[in-house]
Amino acid sequence: MLKELFANEFVVPLTIGFVFGIMCRIHLLRTDYRQYPTYPHGKIIHVSLGVIASALGALAVPALLKENYTAVTFLTVAAQQFRDVRNMERTTLTEIDKQELVPRGGPYIEGIAMVFEGRNYMVIFTSLIATTATILFNWWGGMIAGVIALVIARKLRSGKTLSLIADTSPAEVRVDGKDLYVGDIYIMNVGLEDAQNIIREHGIGFILTPKDANAKVTIAHPGQRQAILHDVATQLGIYTDTGEPSLTPLVKRDLQSGRLGVFLLPQEKDVERGKAIIDSVPILESVFRMPQKTKLVKKEL
Amino acid sequence: MTGTILAVITVNRERIAGGAPIFIEPTHEKMQQTAFTLEKILDAMVHEVSADTLIVVRHK
Structure with missing residues (x-):
């Protein structure tokens, strides 16, 4: 069984891409003074979505190489899915905001919601890069590319103050x-x-x-x-x-x-x-x- | 921001007339006391129009 699994040429690239994607999401997920996402349920939601995102990112290139071109269209489904993340965050935060002594205000909420959507795309990007590099250069190439993608994601994490x-x-x-x-x-x-x-x-x-x-x-x-x-x-x-x-x-x-x-x-x-x-x-x-x-x-x- | 005048508190009865409830008080201290009570009851903000007149306004 295991032998058959490893006989598949794409198992290692997929695994590396998948792992780097999840690492990226966890790395970008932090609870600070904004008290958001809350521990543990908010975190569970976002880590699960991150897992889905990294799976999608990892699959894209192997699907193309297997000449399964229609499979790539599921990336559009993914984009739709993550737009819903933004809606979900917006709705939650707007509800919370009604009861705040000093509300966040609409534009702040929009900003936070946008970040949640954007981070899922960062996860797709990271796993895509890691998988592609593994296919092209063996496992160490995937590792290096994954780390570089993580560094880029970290750079994009915080905006201007x-x-x-x-x-x-x-x-x-x-x-x-x-x-x-x-x-x-x-x-x-x-x-x-x-x-x-x-x-x-x-x-x-x-x-x-x-x-x-x-x-x-x-x-x-x-x-x-x-x-x-x-x-x-x-x-x-x-x-x-x-x-x-x-x-x-x-x-x-x-x-x-x-x-x-x-x-x-x-x-x-x-x-x-x-x-x-x-x-x-x-x-x-x-x-x-x-x-x-x-x-x-x-x-x- | 639109505001509604919910009450007027004054020590100078001659200068006040109009639609909102008017509270006439004998002294400055009494006026402040009534304003304080009304602010807590109405959850609205007290503003000073002139030295002898306060209004209670609900913002938004």
Whole structure:
């Protein structure tokens, strides 16, 4: 039985591709402050889908070599399947978001859903490369190609962060009677003296200065601003509760300069960590704007 | 963001009229107290329009 199995010329390539694909998925799957995917069920779902993806990737080239051309069409089925992954993630996260004290916001959810779909394609790519290389160069070739694919996948894992496009500096939270300011940027009107005192005591503020015109447009997007608030709230905690609208963290924009005034109410009043967290907030793909790429407005902006 | 005025709390009765429920209080402290209570009951935010008038607004 085993002998027959190993007599098949494609067993070793398929196995190597399959294993590298699964390794790639597990490597890309991590639970961090985003608390997503949750352990263990969320992980089981994504590892299983990763197994399917790596099987598909591994099969493509051997199928072609066996002149089984129709078999390649199942890759289109795979693409459909993984688009559903994106839908599934979007639905789940939107449901969760309704109950968050500081919601993620639509664009952030879209970004996360997109990543889940994309990672499955990375898995297909890795196993495809590993299988092809094994067929072409023997098992060690497959190993080398697989490792290179893993390195590429790792590089593509993390996107850009806010520190690339904006400078964050701590600023004073000033409660001037009813008016709340962060630095010189007006945030909101707080009428209740009780709330004013809490804000004086617990509020921290930051000013984000965009580095160029592209950054100015990108950080102005409400989705990006909501992502900042959510990230800080998940990592530093939040000093508020349901039904406390006066204690809402808020980001407002200085229209003149495009700077952002970030007003936060963290559970832990730690300005250093707050700055580090804002610096590492991901730039949302769906929000990223590049007006400078347009020739028309290059000068004016 | 659209807001609805749910209540008006004031110490100056002459300057207030209109559709929302109006709470008239004798002192500044009483006004703040009523505003606090209303904020907790209504889950809405208290804003200061002028020194003697507060409004309770529900945002969104």
